[in-house]
Structures are given as structure tokens and as C-alpha cells.
Amino acid sequence: MNSSSPVSRRDFLRVSTIAGGGILLASYVEPLSALERYAPVAGAGPLADPALSAFVRITPDGIVTIMSKNPEVGQGIKTMLPMLIAEELDVDWKNVRIEQAPFDPTKFQSQFAGGSTATPTNYLPMRRVGAAGRAMLVAAAATKMGVPASELTTSLGVVRHAASGKSMTYGELATDAAAVPAPDLATMKLKDPKDFKIVGTRVKGVDNKAIVTGKPIFGIDVTVPGMLYAMYHKSPVFGSKVASVDLTAIKAMPGVRHAFVVEGNEAGGLTGLMPGVAIVADSWWQAKSARAKLDVKWAANPTSAQSTAAFNTQAAALAKSEPQRSLRKDGDPDAAMQGAKVVNASYYYPFISHAQLEPMNCTAHFKDDKLEMWAPTQNPAPGRQLVARVLGIKEEAITVNLVRGGGGFGRRLTNDFMVEAAAIAKQVGVPVKLLWTREDDMQHDFYRPAGYHNFAGAVDTSGKVVAWKNHFVSFGEGQNFANSASMGPGEFPARFVPNYALGASVMPLGFPTGPLRAPGSNGISFAAQGFIDELAVAAGKDPLQFRLDLLAQEQVAPTPPNAQQPVPVPPAGQQAPVQAGFDGARMRGVLEMVRDVSGWGKTALPKGTGMGVAFHFSHRGYFAEVVQATVSKAGVLKIDKVWAVGDVGSEIINPSGAEAQVQGSVLDGLAQALAQEITFANGQTEQSNFNTYRLLRSNQVPPVEVHWKKTTFPPTGIGEPALPPAIPALVNAIHAATGKRIRSLPLSKQDLKWA
Amino acid sequence: MKIQLKVNGQAKALDVPEDMPLLWALRDELNLKGTKFGCGVSQCGACTVHVNGVATRSCATKAAAAQGAEITTIEGLSPDGTHALQRAWEELDVPQCGYCQAGQIMAAAALLAKNAKPTDADIDTAMSRNICRCATYHRIRAAIHRAAEIKSSPASVGAPAAKSPGGSL
Numbered sequence: 001m002n003s004s005s006p007v008s009r010r011d012f013l014r015v016s017t018i019a020g021g022g023i024l025l026a027s028y029v030e031p032l033s034a035l036e037r038y039a040p041v042a043g044a045g046p047l048a049d050p051a052l053s054a055f056v057r058i059t060p061d062g063i064v065t066i067m068s069k070n071p072e073v074g075q076g077i078k079t080m081l082p083m084l085i086a087e088e089l090d091v092d093w094k095n096v097r098i099e100q101a102p103f104d105p106t107k108f109q110s111q112f113a114g115g116s117t118a119t120p121t122n123y124l125p126m127r128r129v130g131a132a133g134r135a136m137l138v139a140a141a142a143t144k145m146g147v148p149a150s151e152l153t154t155s156l157g158v159v160r161h162a163a164s165g166k167s168m169t170y171g172e173l174a175t176d177a178a179a180v181p182a183p184d185l186a187t188m189k190l191k192d193p194k195d196f197k198i199v200g201t202r203v204k205g206v207d208n209k210a211i212v213t214g215k216p217i218f219g220i221d222v223t224v225p226g227m228l229y230a231m232y233h234k235s236p237v238f239g240s241k242v243a244s245v246d247l248t249a250i251k252a253m254p255g256v257r258h259a260f261v262v263e264g265n266e267a268g269g270l271t272g273l274m275p276g277v278a279i280v281a282d283s284w285w286q287a288k289s290a291r292a293k294l295d296v297k298w299a300a301n302p303t304s305a306q307s308t309a310a311f312n313t314q315a316a317a318l319a320k321s322e323p324q325r326s327l328r329k330d331g332d333p334d335a336a337m338q339g340a341k342v343v344n345a346s347y348y349y350p351f352i353s354h355a356q357l358e359p360m361n362c363t364a365h366f367k368d369d370k371l372e373m374w375a376p377t378q379n380p381a382p383g384r385q386l387v388a389r390v391l392g393i394k395e396e397a398i399t400v401n402l403v404r405g406g407g408g409f410g411r412r413l414t415n416d417f418m419v420e421a422a423a424i425a426k427q428v429g430v431p432v433k434l435l436w437t438r439e440d441d442m443q444h445d446f447y448r449p450a451g452y453h454n455f456a457g458a459v460d461t462s463g464k465v466v467a468w469k470n471h472f473v474s475f476g477e478g479q480n481f482a483n484s485a486s487m488g489p490g491e492f493p494a495r496f497v498p499n500y501a502l503g504a505s506v507m508p509l510g511f512p513t514g515p516l517r518a519p520g521s522n523g524i525s526f527a528a529q530g531f532i533d534e535l536a537v538a539a540g541k542d543p544l545q546f547r548l549d550l551l552a553q554e555q556v557a558p559t560p561p562n563a564q565q566p567v568p569v570p571p572a573g574q575q576a577p578v579q580a581g582f583d584g585a586r587m588r589g590v591l592e593m594v595r596d597v598s599g600w601g602k603t604a605l606p607k608g609t610g611m612g613v614a615f616h617f618s619h620r621g622y623f624a625e626v627v628q629a630t631v632s633k634a635g636v637l638k639i640d641k642v643w644a645v646g647d648v649g650s651e652i653i654n655p656s657g658a659e660a661q662v663q664g665s666v667l668d669g670l671a672q673a674l675a676q677e678i679t680f681a682n683g684q685t686e687q688s689n690f691n692t693y694r695l696l697r698s699n700q701v702p703p704v705e706v707h708w709k710k711t712t713f714p715p716t717g718i719g720e721p722a723l724p725p726a727i728p729a730l731v732n733a734i735h736a737a738t739g740k741r742i743r744s745l746p747l748s749k750q751d752l753k754w755a
Numbered sequence: 756m757k758i759q760l761k762v763n764g765q766a767k768a769l770d771v772p773e774d775m776p777l778l779w780a781l782r783d784e785l786n787l788k789g790t791k792f793g794c795g796v797s798q799c800g801a802c803t804v805h806v807n808g809v810a811t812r813s814c815a816t817k818a819a820a821a822q823g824a825e826i827t828t829i830e831g832l833s834p835d836g837t838h839a840l841q842r843a844w845e846e847l848d849v850p851q852c853g854y855c856q857a858g859q860i861m862a863a864a865a866l867l868a869k870n871a872k873p874t875d876a877d878i879d880t881a882m883s884r885n886i887c888r889c890a891t892y893h894r895i896r897a898a899i900h901r902a903a904e905i906k907s908s909p910a911s912v913g914a915p916a917a918k919s920p921g922g923s924l
Contacts, residue, residue, distance in 0.1 A: 073852055074850075074852025074853065074889050204846075205853075208845045208848065209845060211856050212829075212836065212840075212841040212844045212857075212860060213789070213829065214790070214830045215789070218788075218791075223786065254772065283772075283783050285776070285783070356852075356888055357852070357887075357888040359792065406791070406855075409888075657848075660848070660889075660891065663890065664889045671890070689795075690796075690798035695799075696886075696892075697884075698882040698883050701879075701892040701893065703893070
């Protein structure tokens with residue numbers, strides 16, 4: 001938060017009447033703040049018009065319709081954001097209807113699903129819109145009833161005057177309210193949270209009925225009259241161009257209408273349109289059957305020399321040298337290690353795949369120089385930019401309809417599937433639905449990158465951590481890390497250990513990578529919190545108490561969040577800024593609570609059963625988790641139970657959705673730890689489907705107890721931060737159970753036998 | 756080839772490739788989009804339908820082979836979306852992304868038809884062929900128990916869930 005620009009953002013309302021009666025409230029944001037607060041984006045000028053941030057319609061029947069602007073991929077945003085408006089408007093949730101907004105950057109400031117940003121950016125603005133609507137309805141009622149507004153109360157969509165016993169519904173007042181001057185949003189009086197009736201209650205997903213009855217609401221379900229079905233066949237070695245292919249026989253196959261080579265927009269490029277062969281047929285099955293007969297010769301590609309084995313060899317060699325560059329240095333770690341107890345350890349986590357259950361797909365129709373798309377994307381703005389650039393058409397000529405995505409996890413932040421559908425649609429001129437196979441999906445992901453952490457740490461005779469060094473070996477070129485393969489200088493325990501050094505070395509990477517739920521953190525936490533456990537053992541301390549003590553060693557205070565200001569939305573496609581660092585006191589709060597709820601240290605567990613603890617701060621959220629696990633002497637692992645405690649501020653807006661996100665995130669982390677690994681050989685992904693890349697199943701699921709540590713800080717998002725600590729808590733539990741220290745994932749490749 | 760399928764009680768005439776899986780006949784020929792494609796190789800269960808009451812992976816069953824059988828999809832599980840499982844799924848707010856849930860419900864319906872009062876272990880075993888990538892497993896299990904309760908005591912519909920599943924407080 002930039003404290004030098006106290007009024008850098010102003011929301012205002014535009015109000016209009018609806019034909020047939022009713023009121024339409026549209027709140028706008030002046031187009032100055034968000035763009036100013038971030039590093040300038042090349043070519044991104046200020047928005048031409050104020051940005052629409054909320055849109056509410058109240059009709060004479062008392063129905064309140066709220067437009068949900070962000071993409072929905074299972075994070076529950078389509079339910080949660082409207083709750084904030086409905087709360088302050090003071091309506092009955094039963095009378096609220098939600099509509100998915102189309103993608104329209106001329107109206108909406110930001111429409112994307114990522115970084116757990118929707119809660120912190122919308123918590124106050126959405127409430128202010130609801131409060132303004134309520135104030136206008138009350139003003140209209142005061143005029144109608146001939147009483148002062150101050151004597152009126154509202155509840156469940158009705159304005160009441162207690163003294164006279166008069167009451168009017170919002171529906172009756174809506175048309176008149178549209179004539180009331182719009183109030184200043186900044187001065188709106190908001191409810192005291194203790195008076196909340198919707199926020200803080202378990203509200204069910206607004207699309208549940210459609211989901212349980214099989215309604216066609218997902219991207220894969222889109223149907224457009226006259227639509228054909230497309231498959232896109234790319235090189236198994238990433239980015240290879242087509243050297244030669246004979247499509248004569250393919251074109252003659254049943255149902256096939258078109259088969260053609262797509263050049264791709266950049267040779268060897270991994271971020272635009274990759275080269276391949278498109279097959280378009282009357283049915284998807286016919287396109288798939290034709291594809292099975294394809295015989296493509298792919299051009300030579302240097303990536304074919306890359307493999308997991310080669311990366312591991314190279315990483316081991318780099319670990320023996322000095323880091324290529326320093327990311328942070330405090331004090332003198334080498335000097336501090338003299339005379340202290342020193343621990344060295346190297347940690348490794350593999351590449352993993354998003355494996356969202358709905359394979360990538362997109363429907364597109366190119367006609368008369370205009371393109372209409374139906375895209376299950378988390379990030380439509382850069383998707384449309386990419387399509388415009390590659391196809392050489394204007395962005396304004398492209399309409400993007402947002403459709404529900406069957407899981408996101410960060411995969412849909414990258415819009416390769418959009419540009420493929422667009423390129424095929426432009427060629428064939430009729431509506432086309434592109435749908436990948438699961439094999440396409442797993443072999444052409446933007447993977448969570450592997451990482452190698454080479455630690456040296458030291459504890460003094462009192463058990464205090466006095467030095468911490470990490471040589472992080474990752475992927476990239478020169479000073480640049482590959483996408484989502486970076487590590488920031490603020491990463492814990494920076495600021496908590498007086499002598500601290502973080503250095504990095506990178507290897508070139510021919511495979512595409514990208515953010516996966518709690519990017520960076522989902523691997524870093526495993527390594528750092530595992531190593532902290534090793535230091536606790538070296539210090540002879542209880543691992544949980546050791547962490548509390550370490551958190552109390554905070555050297556420099558963090559920048560406190562400003563409770564009065566919403567967190568600004570980063571421009572689409574950019575990550576939210578890294579905050580100055582987390583607050584050790586807040587983390588101690590969740591750690592103490594997880595100690596208490598899990599009964600840490602209170603029960604004597606038999607050999608083979610143990611509890612492990614870990615914490616992690618990411619996406620503004622504080623999580624501490626305890627895992628209890630049992631390992632048989634033969635090495636069979638069973639996760640007995642997980643306790644998760646989160647501090648995401650003062651309010652859990654929708655406890656049902658929030659608890660589901662925590663349970664899902666914890667199980668996501670455990671699934672990654674148990675068995676997930678993408679490996680490469682000869683420039684190709686070796687795994688292809690769920691038989692070789694294993695997701696968690698019902699018979700592996702432990703109970704996950706979720707607790708909230710409510711604090712006075714502003715509410716923050718919950719889609720990601722519960723994931724990272726689950727992994728180290730599990731490996732630390734395995735250590736407690738067996739004495740075996742796990743420094744490499746997945747666990748399916750580790751020998752857990754003990755005697 | 757020309758085939759006849761009986762889907763959700765209705766006879767349907769189709770002309771499809773002889774190797775077309777039932778999944779694609781349902782989705783793209785009969786426009787029943789509720790049955791989902793997840794893996795194509797019988798690994799995830801998103802495509803689960805009933806063939807003569809048996810939970811079946813429609814991605815690995817040829818449409819032609821299903822001729823003469825009673826096929827039920829999520830759209831035909833109940834006339835108005837009020838099967839005990841559908842009610843329980845809504846009541847316990849099971850879905851996150853929702854993509855796998857039609858398959859989960861169809862697998863659970865086959866289980867409840869055979870076992871009116873399944874234990875946790877019965878559920879975990881029967882449902883282990885259906886992946887939920889969002890990991891809504893706690894609520895799926897709780898909702899199956901709840902559906903069993905609704906079936907045995909329909910008057911309890913609409914009562915709030917006593918506590919949240921998965922051990923949360």
C-alpha cells in the first residue's frame with residue numbers, strides 16, 4: 001500500500017431506471033489507482049472509461065440480480081462476492097440472483113481468478129455498493145412515507161417505520177430510488193460486523209443445482225449451432241515445428257472436414273501458439289480417430305536433449321559451486337557458523353501437473369473479421385491480447401464469454417488453449433470447439449517447476465538459529481527465473497535469522513512452466529519447513545516450540561496492512577506485489593492454536609505414529625498445520641489426521657466455501673507429496689494420464705479439521721495459503737514416526753521402512 | 756452404424772462410428788452434457804452412468820455395445836433434480852468446481868441401490884474409482900450418508916446439516 005497517495009482510488013455510483021421499473025446500480029472505479037501502483041506494463045495505457053466494479057439490479061418483484069464479474073473455477077467467487085453486496089443492501093439471500101458477467105475490460109476493472117486476491121480487493125468496495133443501494137431505497141421510502149430517513153430501518157428487503165407501522169418492500173421502492181441522487185461511496189456507513197446476517201453464514205454455491213442436475217455450464221459443454229469439433233496435435237517435444245506430414249489420407253477419413261498444419265507464432269516459443277496439426281470433424285470422436293492415423297515428422301529441437309535425469313545431474317553440480325547470484329545477505333552466515341552446531345541438507349521437489357479435471361477446451365467462431373469465444377479461462381484479458389496478436393486482429397473485434405472452468409489451480413491463467421481455438425476457427429470460418437485429450441493436457445501443461453534447495457544452518461548452544469544459508473537451484477536464463485520458478489528475498493526465515501544468505505543458480509529450461517495453486521510456496525515450504533525441523537532436532541528442541549521461538553526472533557518489523565484501504569487489484573496478468581513480509585506474531589497465533597487443537601505433545605504415540613508441524617505465509621494468509629501419520633514397519637504410510645489453523649483476518653465471509661478451500665488445499669498438498677511427479681525424457685513428458693500421475697482418491701483421505709484464528713486484520717483470500725504447510729507437516733510427521741528424514745518428493749519414491 | 760439406445764427411459768436412434776464410446780454418443784449426439792469427459796481411459800469416473808443399474812464408465816464402453824440396455828445419466832436420475840443424493844449434495848454444499856460431481860452422484864446412486872446404509876468404509880471403497888481433483892471427499896462421504904438418511908426418512912429433507920463434514924468446527 002502506497003501511503004503517499006491516500007485518496008488514490010475513488011469509487012462512484014451511476015444509477016438508472018430499468019424499462020418496466022426498478023433500479024440499476026453500477027459502481028465504477030476511477031481509472032487511476034490500480035495502474036499507478038504497479039510497475040508500468042508495456043503498452044498498458046489508462047483505461048478509457050471508468051471501470052465497472054459492481055452491477056446490481058432491483059426489479060419491482062423484489063428480486064435483486066447481482067452480476068459476478070470474475071471467472072469461476074471452483075473457488076466459490078460467484079457466491080462470495082455477491083454475499084458482500086447483499087449483506088449491506090440488507091436483502092433476503094433467497095431473493096438474490098447471480099449472473100455471470102461477460103469479459104469486458106472497457107467496463108470491468110479486473111476480471112481474473114488468481115493470487116487469492118478477490119477477497120482483499122473487493123471486501124470494502126462490494127459492501128459500499130450494497131450500503132449505497134440501501135441508503136437510496138431508504139431515502140425513497142422516507143419521501144413516500146413522509147417520515148425522516150433516520151426513523152427507518154431495513155431488514156430482508158423491507159423498509160419499516162416502527163412508529164407508524166408502515167413498511168414498503170425494496171421492489172415497491174426500486175423505481176423511485178433510481179431518482180435519488182447517488183451517494184458518495186467513500187462516506188457510506190457500513191454495518192458493524194456483529195450485525196451481519198449473510199456474511200459469516202454458510203451460504204451454498206449458487207450453481208449447485210445446475211451442477212447436481214448435469215446442466216451444461218462448463219466450457220466443454222458449450223454448443224453453438226453449426227459447430228464442428230477440433231483436435232490439435234502438437235509435438236511431444238515442446239514447441240517443435242512440423243517438418244513434414246501427409247494429410248491426404250486424414251482428410252479422407254469419415255467426418256473430417258479440415259486438416260491443416262499450423263505454423264505457430266514463434267519458433268520454439270512456449271508462450272504463444274505452438275506449432276501443430278489441426279483436425280476438424282463433424283464429431284470429436286471422428287477428429288480423434290483421424291488423429292490416431294497422423295504421422296508427423298517434427299523438426300529437430302534442442303529441448304529433446306533435456307531430461308529430468310540431466311537436470312538432477314546439473315543441479316547437483318551447481319550446488320557444489322557458489323550461487324550464480326545473491327538474492328539477499330544479512331550479517332555474516334559463514335562467520336556465525338564457526339563454533340555453532342551446523343546442519344547441511346539438500347531438498348528436492350519435482351515438476352508437477354495441474355491435472356484440473358476438465359481438459360483444456362475452448363469454442364470459437366470467426367466470421368466477418370470478428371471472433372467470438374467461449375473460454376473457461378482464469379485470465380481472459382491476456383488471453384484476448386494473445387489471440388489478437390497471433391491472429392493479427394484488433395482486440396475490440398474479439399468477444400470473450402466467460403464459462404465455468406472444471407477446476408483451475410492456475411492452469412487456466414495461461415491461455416494457450418484460447419489461441420489454438422482462435423487460430424483454427426479463423427481458418428475454418430465456422431464455429432469450432434477445440435477439446436484436448438487428457439494426454440494432451442498432461443503432456444502440454446505449464447508445469448509447477450522442480451526446485452533444489454541446498455541448506456546450511458546453525459544453532460547456538462541455547463538452541464537459537466544463528467545462521468541460515470540457502471543455495472536455491474532453479475530454472476531460467478541469466479538473471480531471469482523461468483515462470484513460477486523464482487524465490488523472493490523476503491522468504492522466511494529472512495528477517496528472523498540475523499545471519500542469512502539466499503543465493504540462486506539457474507539452468508536453461510525447454511519446458512513451459514506456470515503458477516500452480518500457491519505458486520512458489522507449494523515447493524519452498526516443503527524444503528524450508530523440513531529443514532527447520534532438522535535444526536530443531538539439532539537444537540534438541542520440540543519442533544513446535546522451536547518454531548515459536550524462531551518466530552519470536554523477528555529482526556525487522558513487517559509493514560502492517562492498512563485496514564481502511566482495500567488491497568489494489570493488479571493489472572490482469574500480473575501477480576500481486578510481494579508484501580514486506582509477514583508478521584511473526586500472527587504466525588505464532590496460528591501455531592499456538594494448532595498446538596492446542598491437535599493436542600500436540602499431550603499424547604504418547606507408539607513408534608510408527610508421529611505428529612509433524614509446519615507453517616507458511618502466502619497470499620497474505622497465515623497457516624499452521626499438524627499432520628498425524630502412521631508408517632508400518634513395511635513402510636506403508638497412512639495419514640491419520642490433519643489439523644489446519646488459518647488467520648485470514650477478521651471475517652470468514654462464507655464459512656462453507658472457506659472450509660472447503662482449506663480442506664481441498666490441504667488434500668491437494670498431501671496428494672502432491674504422496675505420489676505426484678512429472679518427469680521428462682528426450683524433451684517429452686513421460687506421464688500421460690491418471691494411471692501414471694496419481695490423484696488422491698476417497699480411500700486415502702484423512703479427516704481435515706479446520707479452525708480459524710480471527711484477528712483484527714482485513715479479510716484476505718483463501719484459495720491457496722492452506723496448501724503449502726500440509727506437505728512439510730506430513731514429512732515431519734513421518735520423521736517423528738520413523739526417524740526417517742524425507743528430503744525428496746514424491747513419497748511414493750521413498751523407502752519408508754523402519755525397524 | 757445405426758444403433759438404438761434407451762436413455763433415461765426414451766428410445767433414441769443414432770448413426771455413429773462403430774467404435775464411438777457411449778460418452779460421446781451421449782454428449783455430442785444426444786446433447787446430454789451432464790456426463791463428463793475426464794480421462795478417456797476409465798481412471799477418473801467423471802463419465803459414470805448407469806447401464807442396467809450398474810455404474811459404468813461411459814468413456815470405455817462402446818455406444819453400440821449398450822444397445823438394448825437401460826441407460827441412465829445424471830439428467831435422468833430424477834425427473835426434477837430431487838433424488839436423495841442430489842438433495843444431499845445441495846444441502847451439504849458438496850461441489851467446488853463441480854466437474855466430477857455428476858459422475859460421483861451416479862456412482863453413489865449405484866452404491867445406495869445395493870446398500871441402503873453404507874458405512875464409511877463401504878463408501879470409500881465404492882467411490883475410490885471417482886476422482887475429485889478439488890478433493891471434496893469429506894462432503895461426498897457425508898452427503899452419501901445424508902442421502903441414505905433422506906431415503907429412509909424423507910421428512911427430514913431441508914433440515915440443516917447438524918455439523919460440517921470432515922471434522923471442521
